[in-house]
Amino acid sequence: MHVRPPKNSQSKDFLQMEGIGVLMTCPMFPYLEQELEQRFHLHRLWDFPSRRRFLEAHAGSIRAVVGDTKVGADAELIDALPGLEIVATFSVGLDKIDLGRCGEKGIRVTNTPDVLTDDVADIAIALMLGVLRKVCGCDAFVRSGKWKSGDFGLTAKFSGKSVGIVGLGRIGSAIAKRAEAFGCPISYCSRSEKPHVSYKYYPTAAELARHCRILVVACALTEETRRIVGREVLDALGPEGVLINVGRGAHVDEPELVAALLEGRLGGAGLDVYENEPEAAEELFPMDNVVLLPHVGSDTVETSTAMADLVVANLEAHFAGKPLLTPVI
Amino acid sequence: MSSQPEPGAEPGSGRPDVLVHRLPSFALPFLALLCDHFTVLDPCTDSPDEPAHAFLARRAGLTRALVCVGPIPLPADTLRLLPSLRLVVATTTGVDKIDLRECRQRGIAVTNAGTTFAEDVADYAVALLLDVLRRMSTADRYVREGSWLKNGDYPLGFKLRGKQVGIVGLGNIGSHVAKRLQPFGCDIAYNSRSKKPSFPYPYHASVHDLATNSDVLILCCTLTEETRHVIDREVMTVLEDRGVIINVGRGGLINEKELVQFLMRGELGGAGLDVFEDEPNVPKELLGLDNVVLSPHSAALTPESFEALGELTVSNLKAFFSNQPLSCLVQGE
Numbered sequence: 118m119h120v121r122p123p124k125n126s127q128s129k130d131f132l133q134m135e136g137i138g139v140l141m142t143c144p145m146f147p148y149l150e151q152e153l154e155q156r157f158h159l160h161r162l163w164d165f166p167s168r169r170r171f172l173e174a175h176a177g178s179i180r181a182v183v184g185d186t187k188v189g190a191d192a193e194l195i196d197a198l199p200g201l202e203i204v205a206t207f208s209v210g211l212d213k214i215d216l217g218r219c220g221e222k223g224i225r226v227t228n229t230p231d232v233l234t235d236d237v238a239d240i241a242i243a244l245m246l247g248v249l250r251k252v253c254g255c256d257a258f259v260r261s262g263k264w265k266s267g268d269f270g271l272t273a274k275f276s277g278k279s280v281g282i283v284g285l286g287r288i289g290s291a292i293a294k295r296a297e298a299f300g301c302p303i304s305y306c307s308r309s310e311k312p313h314v315s316y317k318y319y320p321t322a323a324e325l326a327r328h329c330r331i332l333v334v335a336c337a338l339t340e341e342t343r344r345i346v347g348r349e350v351l352d353a354l355g356p357e358g359v360l361i362n363v364g365r366g367a368h369v370d371e372p373e374l375v376a377a378l379l380e381g382r383l384g385g386a387g388l389d390v391y392e393n394e395p396e397a398a399e400e401l402f403p404m405d406n407v408v409l410l411p412h413v414g415s416d417t418v419e420t421s422t423a424m425a426d427l428v429v430a431n432l433e434a435h436f437a438g439k440p441l442l443t444p445v446i
Numbered sequence: 447m448s449s450q451p452e453p454g455a456e457p458g459s460g461r462p463d464v465l466v467h468r469l470p471s472f473a474l475p476f477l478a479l480l481c482d483h484f485t486v487l488d489p490c491t492d493s494p495d496e497p498a499h500a501f502l503a504r505r506a507g508l509t510r511a512l513v514c515v516g517p518i519p520l521p522a523d524t525l526r527l528l529p530s531l532r533l534v535v536a537t538t539t540g541v542d543k544i545d546l547r548e549c550r551q552r553g554i555a556v557t558n559a560g561t562t563f564a565e566d567v568a569d570y571a572v573a574l575l576l577d578v579l580r581r582m583s584t585a586d587r588y589v590r591e592g593s594w595l596k597n598g599d600y601p602l603g604f605k606l607r608g609k610q611v612g613i614v615g616l617g618n619i620g621s622h623v624a625k626r627l628q629p630f631g632c633d634i635a636y637n638s639r640s641k642k643p644s645f646p647y648p649y650h651a652s653v654h655d656l657a658t659n660s661d662v663l664i665l666c667c668t669l670t671e672e673t674r675h676v677i678d679r680e681v682m683t684v685l686e687d688r689g690v691i692i693n694v695g696r697g698g699l700i701n702e703k704e705l706v707q708f709l710m711r712g713e714l715g716g717a718g719l720d721v722f723e724d725e726p727n728v729p730k731e732l733l734g735l736d737n738v739v740l741s742p743h744s745a746a747l748t749p750e751s752f753e754a755l756g757e758l759t760v761s762n763l764k765a766f767f768s769n770q771p772l773s774c775l776v777q778g779e
Contacts, residue, residue, distance in 0.1 A: 250569065259740040264742040272748060274566055275573075299569065409586050413581075413600055
């Protein structure tokens with residue numbers, strides 16, 4: 118059921134917005150689709166057999182693109198939409214948006230920072246506990262009936278283990294605060310040392326990995342951080358070490374990671390992201406020292422709703438000539 | 447006709463007898479450590495074909511100390527076979543399977559595992575909570591069975607920040623749980639036998655009151671006459687259909703039959719259970735539910751816990767045999 122806005126001075130803006138063409142790049146959240154549909158003329162890219170067919174039909178009428186971590190706004194799409202004014206991504210990550218091209222053309226970009234920080238940090242801790250305490254393996258053990266024949270055995274203690282965080286931004290800091298409550302000593306690496314931070318700083322991921330048991334990737338994906346976790350870092354982590362990735366699959370050299378795990382050169386891994394989602398390193402499926410999640414870092418009802426509200430609010434602000442709430446450029 | 451019980455130790459050996467009371471399937475991980483200091487009587491290995499009561503009658507008449515391993519019951523019947531017993535060292539924190547009344551009447555001291563497991567159990571309680579809310583184990587299964595490729599995105603979970611978490615039992619484990627949950631942004635409250643003035647969170651005088659104000663209940667208390675089935679139909683009703691129960695205490699704290707019904711009818715949001723009323727049996731209805739995470743009473747089982755437990759056990763036995771004070775006394779002589 119559509120919600121009718123109250124008849125006041127804002128209703129003119131509201132009605133005007135109904136004609137604005139907004140392109141959603143892929144299915145991401147039904148609530149977001151509904152909210153966009155109520156306010157704008159929503160086009161769904163996946164309703165068309167190909168991007169080209171969509172562009173032939175509607176390129177000229179699109180003034181906003183709503184993308185996410187699967188399908189964003191690359192240079193080709195941006196160039197094909199002459200009326201494009203704003204890209205509002207349903208994510209905090211910007212790696213699927215050609216920021217350079219947007220900047221050149223004066224196209225605004227917004228994302229959804231802060232609202233998902235807690236959820237991603239929570240998943241990082243869940244993965245740490247999951248890998249060390251073999252929570253998923255224990256659950257499977259009971260479900261299979263094996264408990265009737267014997268005990269599961271000991272699992273690795275989590276409290277007090279040293280945690281190294283790659284990237285001490287919002288998410289990295291939130292992970293640090295949580296791990297501290299378990300008595301975990303915290304260290305980090307970052308583009309530069311952060312003042313007013315009591316955690317130990319290391320200048321490179323490899324140095325960090327040499328000095329911690331659990332390494333968490335929580336930084337943004339940029340040219341510099343692509344494959345920041347490769348053979349050297351994995352070797353430094355070693356057979357007792359655990360890798361947790363809540364960043365992007367591209368942060369990690371996945372073939373090296375798989376080899377290290379299969380050969381026992383790495384102790385374990387908790388992954389929420391992969392190089393080629395939704396493919397998820399199938400070779401790891403039989404292993405009990407890994408936890409594999411389908412990119413659910415921010416996937417809670419509450420956060421998805423808050424992210425959707427932020428996307429809509431940014432678009433409304435833009436078309437009403439008001440300041441954007443969470444602009445990137 | 448009863449024969450004179452054989453002494454367990456050679457006279458003057460200085461290595462007193464310690465009886466290990468355990469289920470055959472439950473090896474004592476620090477058995478070697480015990481053997482370094484004591485003469486260990488272990489019916490399961492010393493005389494596996496002999497009924498336990500016959501062994502005890504024959505060999506343990508002079509035994510003064512017993513190590514009670516894991517979940518094995520220690521009822522009055524067994525205690526009466528040990529006329530010289532003065533000390534029971536339990537390897538668990540929960541001693542609900544030991545006949546404490548019989549021990550009290552006989553003046554037998556009972557010690558437990560104290561705080562050795564508290565951190566690990568608290569860690570697991572948080573792990574279960576995160577798993578239930580964020581559906582970690584079911585999502586991991588979803589990936590491994592190929593469903594992410596075939597069926598696309600996984601259904602949404604629930605945020606932890608802002609949830610009202612009620613801790614039932616604010617002993618060592620409960621306090622550790624509260625400390626760990628604090629940075630996650632939960633609103634923490636508790637019920638315990640008595641209010642803890644140094645604890646900064648709201649106290650509720652009854653578990654029912656606590657449940658009325660909670661989205662999540664985490665059970666960390668001991669099982670006693672008073673706490674048996676403390677989580678009953680009334681409590682589950684007020685938790686409502688988003689409510690989540692995490693149990694790292696004892697299975698008997700929850701009316702398990704009711705719990706299964708509430709979960710099957712969708713009247714409870716989910717459960718994370720490390721303990722059950724009749725281990726290792728788990729209600730089969732739970733095995734088919736996606737909003738439930740199960741574990742085989744393993745919250746305490748880490749190498750560090752067992753090392754600490756071994757040290758505590760040996761230390762308490764040594765203290766006993768040299769008339770020193772005992773630690774982790776559940777009830778004295």
